[in-house]
Amino acid sequence: MKTIIDITSLKKDYHVGEVTVHALRGVDLKINEGEFVAIMGASGSGKSTMLNIIGCLDRPSDGIYLLDGVNVAGMSKNERAAIRNLKIGFVFQSYNLLSRTSALENVELPLMYNRLISTKERREKAIAALEAVGLAERMDHMPNQLSGGQQQRVAIARSLVNDPVVILADEATGNLDTRTSYEIMSLFQELNSKGKTIVFVTHEPDIAKCMTRSVVFRDGHIIREEDIKNRLNAAEMLTALPVEQD
Amino acid sequence: MNPGNLLKVAINALKRNKMRSFLTMLGIIIGVASVITMLAIGQGSKKSIEDQIASMGSNMLFVMPGNMRMGGVQQGSSSSQRLTVADIKAIKTECDAIVAVSPEVRSSGQAVSGSSNWPTTIYGGSEQYLEIRSWSVVSGRNFTDTEAEGSAKVCLVGRTVADELFGEGIDPTGETIRFKNIPFKIIGVLEEKGQNSFGQDQDDVIIAPFTTVQKRVLAQTYIQSIQMSARSAEESELAISQVEEALRRTHKLRENEDNDFEVRSQEELATTMTSVTEILTILLGAIAGISLLVGGIGIMNIMYVSVTERTREIGLRMSVGGRSVDILLQFLIESILLSVFGGLIGIVLGFGASAIVEALTSWPITVMWSSVILAFVVCTVIGVFFGWYPARRAAELDPIDALRFE
């Protein structure tokens, strides 16, 4: 099994005035291809910080980070931008779609920053990604014409479009109701079953149970790591939910 | 991002805020339009003065008594009466770069014919006076040298004088008028010249032999000025030095004495006159330029607002692989588009405004291509300059901070 993420004694300090915040205090983490990892822990424990470093949005203060076999810890701003463009897909809690921009164009965005991809190829890939999230027929819709769940699907399509080695989601179901959360999780499970590596920050144990492994943070340390037994199937959960009456 | 995509992104961003984009451009539009119009007006009035001076005669030179260059101090009567017929003779015989020479004396007074009278100015000259002034006689004839030297009581009248004394369009050749009670026989009518750029009616004149004006009207023998034609414009410098030499001799000036007269060419006169309009043009242009600058600051302001508003968008673009330079270019292109597009509209508007001014003033107003190109270049520079700081601010954002921005 190929190792996608290989982190050794990673540290991250923030300096705010006189105070130094130790957000990560020496983290070791290995994530293999095809894993679906839940990152859990209390608020302020360093989950987002970890995810941002994994996503090359931020750089560690110390430690080694190999992404897909390449050491990215010491990379420059532009090099990290290129890595994000080619190897990372982000899904945010608040969707972060460009307003007044069609779903299709939103999904095309990462490919716009890749000079090697032609306009035609970009369009095809974006349509394929929208098809994968089941929103092909809504591709001309603007974000404000879509529900929250649909917007998150567009965001997932956007994270898929560059065929990244890992998809990083930070509380991607945090803004959604239970039903829609399961819909989104079922989509993630589907992607994972097709071989996508996913790292997913969540507070909700139910959601975490849909994944293959959980990593729990506290105070900048990993305190527990375990494979998930009795893994939930989000699609089944969805059918088991009581039908809403009105 | 490739240039085509960058352009598309920038255009879309501007389209999303049409009204704001338009209002931002308005500053540039007004600035450019006023710069172009002001420069066109300046150029037009300059050209109209130049045309006027050119229409005064061909390669004309003047000699005026006294030294006008002495700080504009009023000269005494002695110095204003220093030109004589002897000076004319000397110029005629000694200056080969001069092809025509005529004295000029003038007097204002009432011209009377029957019961009509009209205040006008009489100019006295020699036969060559009309030639020097590039003026022609449309009916009748010019006076001869013999008449000019012999105080003949003949005259030529301008169209206005003829109209006022004899009636609109009537040919008064052969009639007699009285100027300051001296009877003059009209032997010809002058070609119509119309108003000059200062609004003076050039046809409100009577031209008569200078000896007649000197003796009968003014009762003196001095000449107010000498007018000459140089052989060519290129030779006017040479002609000036020849005339100065000749006059220094007739005026018996010693080596160390300054000239007690002044020789000036038409070009010099033109330069003096146009320098005023040039200063005016620069002033107007500068004021218009300031409005362009204010327009640029408007762009900068809106770009800062735009960067702040779109901080999350910037963060997102960075998170999907946008490099700092992509973000920088995106905002820079937006501001360049605003200023260049505003500039283009301003140029069109400037042409329109110039055409209106031309219609109102009948000045030969032409928009100079140089000012159009200048306006365009300035707009681009404004776009880059005023867009740079906001764009830099966007490009230097930290992606995480930008994504978290509320």
Ligand SMILES: Nc1ncnc2c1ncn2[C@@H]1O[C@H](COP(=O)(O)OP(=O)(O)OP(=O)(O)O)[C@@H](O)[C@H]1O
């Ligand atoms: N830019 C920053 N400057 C200073 N301190 C920061 C910064 N970002 C995060 N921190 C600190 O680092 C620690 C970890 O923050 P992080 O956002 O990773 O927490 P989290 O586990 O994602 O919490 P939550 O579940 O609430 O999202 C916190 O103490 C936080 O205050």
Ligand SMILES: [Mg+2]
């Ligand atoms: Mg967090």
